[in-house]
Amino acid sequence: MESCSQKKRLKDKFKATKKELNIDPTLWEALAKNRPAWRRAVTKEAKTYEQQRLQAAKTKRAARKARHNCNPTPQATAPPWPCPLCNRDFRARIGLISHLRTH
Numbered sequence: 001m002e003s004c005s006q007k008k009r010l011k012d013k014f015k016a017t018k019k020e021l022n023i024d025p026t027l028w029e030a031l032a033k034n035r036p037a038w039r040r041a042v043t044k045e046a047k048t049y050e051q052q053r054l055q056a057a058k059t060k061r062a063a064r065k066a067r068h069n070c071n072p073t074p075q076a077t078a079p080p081w082p083c084p085l086c087n088r089d090f091r092a093r094i095g096l097i098s099h100l101r102t103h
């Protein structure tokens with residue numbers, strides 16, 4: 001009894017996620033009949049989906065960071081700006097510009 005309801009729950013979960021998992025609806029039934037292929041497809045699609053989600057989250061996070069980080073730390077602003085006259089490195093372009101005035 002309990003295992004039966006658990007199976008149903010798992011099925012319901014798949015139903016709910018299959019749209020997100022990007023599986024072709026026409027392939028859905030054929031794949032479901034072929035358990036090994038079905039499992040591979042679900043695993044693969046779930047992985048792809050998770051990777052896409054992670055990538056999207058990373059991109060979003062980077063964009064958010066860039067937007068909020070108006071005054072980034074020197075380490076974050078590569079590359080350094082070397083002075084063409086004395087080769088002194090500057091962490092910010094404005095530092096080089098004001099340094100160039102002293103030459």
Ligand SMILES: [Zn+2]
Nearest residue numbers: 083085086088
């Ligand atoms: Zn210089």
